[in-house]
Amino acid sequence: MRWVLKHTFKKNDFRPLQREVIASVIEGHDVFLQACTSFGKSLCYQLPAVLKDWGLTVVVCPLLSLMTDQVNTLKALGVAVATINSNTTHDERQRVFEDMLCGHPSTRLLYVTPELCQTNNFRRRLLIVHKQGQLIRVAIDEAHCISEWGHDFRPAYKELGWFRKNLVNPVVPITALTATATPRVRSDMINILGLDLENLRMFNTPSDRPNIHYEVRYLADFAEDNSGAEDSQLQNLLRWLKGIQTRREARLGSEVTLLPPMSGIVYVGTRAMAEHLASRLSSSSDEMVTAVAYHAGVEATKRAHIQSTWKSSRPCQPANGEKTPAFSIIVATNAFGMGIDNPDVRFVVHWTPPRSFESFVQESGRAGRDSRAAASLVYYGIQERNFIETMIYRDTESHRANGPENREAKLESFGKVIRYCESIRRCRHELIKEFFGDFELEEMGSQLPAREGVSVTSSSPCDFACDFCKEGRVELAKRREKMASETQMALLYADFD
Structure with a gap:
């Protein structure tokens, strides 16, 4: 063998x-x-x-x-x-x-x-x-x-x-x-x-990934920015990326210029948004980011070229005073899905909440496949939540052949996305394991591997690899209260918090 x-x-x-x-x-x-x-x-x-x-x-x-x-x-x-x-x-x-x-x-x-x-x-x-x-x-x-x-x-x-x-x-x-x-x-x-x-x-294997830091950011946090909702979210993402690059430079010094750009994926809901956001990321980042759109509307040979180029990033020397981009990002719909095997993706961002919890875990799991530290970031807001629920109803109504069970399944899965994003009392790693019944599998006698390289402490189930364990319940509660003040929100987290 x-x-x-x-x-x-x-x-x-x-x-x-x-x-x-x-x-x-x-x-x-x-x-x-x-x-x-x-x-x-x-x-x-x-x-x-x-x-x-x-x-x-x-x-x-x-x-x-x-x-x-x-x-x-x-x-x-x-x-x-x-x-x-x-x-x-x-x-x-x-x-x-x-x-x-x-x-x-x-x-x-x-x-x-x-x-x-x-x-x-x-x-x-x-x-x-x-x-x-x-x-x-x-x-x-x-x-x-x-x-x-x-x-x-x-x-x-x-x-x-x-x-x-x-x-x-x-x-x-x-x-x-x-x-x-x-x-x-x-x-x-x-x-x-x-x-x-x-x-x-x-x-x-456990459904969560111990090397991924899971985080949710509430769009209401950017309300004080007067540049508009999309601009505020874009600037927040760019500041997040800049923070990653700053820490990388502090650790590696001048050697960072010899390394290839860090690979990442930003998932969006529509083809139009993929094109729009890829353009804005490239033009608004002071040459820090190269971004390209990937969706089913892109011609097949071009999609293959985008994927192969993104997977085979190599160190490059700056020429003619140009900066070497720090990040190589694919802005994608879910067409960029099963079978994506780039081991050194460092982050996956969901620009809007994913439509199913299974999709979220699969898509976020495309980061850190080399077992090194990686990040999952979800942007979440009430309007986006309500829009996705409406689209699920509309889509399942137009595909009645799949039956009422399929609609119920989709709404149930999106309900898990809501509870994951709105939870302020549980480690996000634990929520993922609970949603997928990992604890039930252990009771059934399913064989699981040991969690290697994970130091689980009494104060943090995930070794501080999520925003709840890192920032604490009080801080998340303040942020969610701010989000809740935008509209009347049904509290769906009781069973899991």
Whole structure:
């Protein structure tokens, strides 16, 4: 196992709990893995597939960009991998099918969409591979999409129960992976996929990230600025960035000019705001920031270029008296989502409250994937809260096919965002763990890794890695009272404070 890790995947060691998950996969168990965005979930089905010198592992993946990224990475490592998706040519598709059905396929990992898994042609071929004894596992990535109570519900995922009902004698083991799932979503995943409770191995990493400092800033705090709400928020963000840079310069001195810009993401609600804010950040920061907009309206090749440039920032020497930007920022809608794997993102800012708590945890978790210190900042206001609630009602009304449960799920999830932002009595790390039922998982016997590098003190559950533990309840109470004075606010935090 370690030889394949080092020589094929070019990694020196396993992350905490990875070895145990991979061992359970190799032993043929059904596996449920809920792990944070920096865990390396894909290795848990990729390494077992490569370790065997025969057989096919089918990977169900919801996003073309995520699928393409993983396939290209595996090809570069010399792994026999293939994909069938909407961009696959007819000739390539036929080549993949011929290899699947030859009785001894050379392909070790086949990436497909959940929609392809619904088709009779693909199912018929998969049954043949199974009868030949060559189908060794099905891995379902982003498995929370299976539940109508999940934030990314996708109807095609509900049909994946077909695997367990039809791939029998012998039963093909299933690995289900997700970064964010509430207790209700976990129950749906296990039931719909038909995971064998007697043979199931459950693994979980804490939903919060100990190296991320979580903070909420109330827009009402900027009321004394007379330059307008947007200008006030922009200036607040720039002062925050300047503070980061000042501390960096104090620590590193002149060497800071030899380092690449610090990478960050600012999430916004609309394409128009992404373009507008990226322009304002670049023009208002005295060359401290370079910012670019990323959203579904940007042409695909340009999006790919933006992402690759942002991920491969290199140290650069100033030329002709120009300043080296201190920050390289992508201002993005949620189109900049699953599969973003830049390990040295130092901060994620939500310009407005996220529409679901699961999205917030996933998006904020794109910071600090290298396990170094990082920051999550959310700007929160009453008007923004009410606007998002209205949009959830409007959107779910126009998509009635998803049913009333989906609206209830979206409102419930956004309610958690509200309680997280308005809470003044709890550590934000503890709130995240409570919202995702981490404590319930411990009681269920799910295996969790030790929290490495975290000094938990009696005075701070998170070692002062959130604004509540750092600033204290009194200060947060003053700020929230100021926000509440803007409008009559329902106090939704009682159950959690």
